[in-house]
Amino acid sequence: MKLLLVIVSACLACSSAAAAQDLMIRNARIFTGEDRAVIENGAVLVRDGIIKQVGAEVIPPEGVTSLDAGGALLTYGFMNGATQLGLVEMGSSGAATDTGMDKGHLGAAFDISYAINPNSTLIPLARADGLTMAAIVPGQSDQPPFTGMPALLQLDGSGDSTARRKVAVSVTIGGASAEESGGSRAAQWMQLRRALNEAAEEKEERPGREAQESCAAYGHQALRQVLAREIPLVIATRRESDIRNAVRLAGDYELRLILVGADEAWRAATEIAGRDVGVVLNPLINLPESFDSIGARNQAVHLLAKAGVSVAFMRSGIHASYNAGLGIREAAGTAVAYGMPWDEALRALTVYPARMWGVGDTHGLIAPGYSADLVLWEGDPLEPSSRAKHVWIAGDEMELTTRQDLLTERYAEQNGLQSNQ
């Protein structure tokens, strides 16, 4: 197929192993993520994988490769606010799905980063859809309501793509998960508070000898980081009462908080706004999928953002990981259809999740000093029919051909298709 060959050949320079090339992208419509939303006919200069200059007046230094963007939109690489990319490969194989644990003694300290497979075929597809970073949230640990410690995955295709390990402590609370905590969500909240209290009271000590004690101590170490605001507490929960419990808890312990899949959070938007609370949400959910999400509605993300809450996008079900890139673009477009301003939706794909997850100083903005994770778009990225023409991570241009492209090419040819040849 002609087009696919073009894709491959356009990226002969791509190599995940090569050192970042210096690069200048000019004649682009740049969405920086900062307040001044778009720079027309702008240029970005990248050196050593870092953005050096951004603006309408950038003079290309000698010897730097220059790319004419032809007026196309350049954004920061998108970030999925909560996914299991790299943990799931093929759903009906237990061995190819590694999202959490149910036996052992790890609890809050369960570090999911070891389970991430950078060679997962889900990753190149998400990258070709414009995703450069993802927050990887574990599904469960052996000590509910704790699910473990999320990680950040950089989609650069290198053998070790985990950008940051142990970036938060995550818990799941609600009707569906309460069974694992003795049958009540009340017990889940009590267990969480007790663990935070114990961690706060326990002195900094070397872990004890017995495995269980030692791991409990590791769990307490993780929670002390949460109490010290070094990392956020992530609470996956849907019902308004649980969302209010979470906000109250964050206030009581002065925590940084990320709410994941918080369908009814819009009902507490004013209470959430003005605190250090981010909300990661799927605006496609407008059905009462359980009695915990009677209030789910398409406008939820917009209502939260309008109230001043920092929001990011996720998808659930099949699209949570299998379409981790296209899925959140469709989510953002849907949020715009239901009232969210376009530039706010783009920030919720870039700078807001980066700040929420603790990498806002280095990722999320097209500004000097930030990692050169950039996407040049053919069309509007919030339209699912658009595509990424070029993707760079830390200044390296990424290969965009996917396993699906190769399957398409193989069988389209076998079927004797001659279109556009």
Added chain:
Amino acid sequence: MSETGGFRMVMSRSVCLAFVLLLSGCDEVASGSDPLETGHTDPFPSTYMPPEGPDLFIKGAKIFDGAGNLYEKASILVRDGRIEALGTDLETPEDVELVDAAGKYVTPGIIDPHTHLGNAGPPFYEEKIDVWDVNETSGPYNQQLHAETAIRTQDPTFSRFREAGVTTAQVLPGSANLFGGQGVVIRTLDAVSVQEIKFPSAAPSLKMACGENPKYTYGEKDRFPTSRMGIVSGQRHVFRKAAQAMKSGEVAPHLKPIVDLLRGELRLHVHCYTSDDMAILLAMSQEFDFQITAFHHAAEAYKIADRLAAADVCAVVWADWWGFKMEIFDAVRANAAILEDAGACVALHSDSGITGQRLPIEASKAMAAGRRAGIDISPQEAIKWITSSPARMLGIDDQTGALEPGKRADLVIWSGDPFSIYTLSERVYIDGALVYDRAAGETYHTSDLELGQPALETVQ
């Protein structure tokens, strides 16, 4: 008065051709002295009464007619719930309600050929599958069951689909069984029992399944079948019995639906993902001489696009679902476009309460993937994947699915290009009656479940 009058069979040409091999001609289906020739029975007949509305003149819209055409600044005249005329030079009549659709788009009402509206609905998505009413799992042969007997018409998904422009949908039993039961075609209207919304004159349908789902369902119970080999041998066994029964004239009730299928009186919809499984089913259809109407989910249909085209078997596919089990690991986004290009019949489906609200976006993604693979599908062709193409496979293409004179006025006025993520439905009509009006502030929270729910109240 119900609209049905009596059961009417609408067969596609290919079903008819398969049938010709058995008897002398299609017209003989409902006649003759053979006790078997009584036609397929319908124990739960439609009592559908079309909603009523004034005659309409929708003016000045861009119109995708669902039959492959795009009209600019065109108008549609609706009288007595039917489309009377469509064109760019129609005179505005005086005795009808005028709807100014300048700058808007109009499409036929969307048709979803694979849903579980009412039989696997919210608020139980987080519950075990046993809470749903989609599969009988006491044994793998359930051809005598009817999906409509499990439909909860107050499923909140109905109102979401209606708002999203879906006016007609097929509800099927699940995929746990070799023969899962019979499907039903319904309107997305509020009701308190299913017969009120049952589409009159839709072809009766039977669901079969291949591959992983039956295998795992019974494998978990350590009962037959636990493998693909078991599945196929079980299916052939039933077809052999049905063929013998048809020959002898003594048909046990549980074999009647299979005999009806062999006689071309049922449409067969097969849950089947891989090219291997589909090819085996195609061989089975030749061995026992029945027509497969469509393979559903058909993730690998693109690998056998030419064979599907030759056998006149439709592929019902998703735009971008993949990976969640082995049999969908090879799904590609260009599936629909490759099939279309090979001349096969294609429709998109949801199998999901969320995806079913987004079928034009699914079509948009599938069209874009085709373009990337070098296959240009125009929007006026792509809209057929969610309108006239599913109408044809459900046997209702003489009634709906395209904006053509004489057909039911099932149509949607969109705020903009229906293939854009920013577009929302503005007005939805079923049988010419306005059933959703965004400008009137209508929401999708109309189910009984959602009445008096504090969690839905506006926050000041």
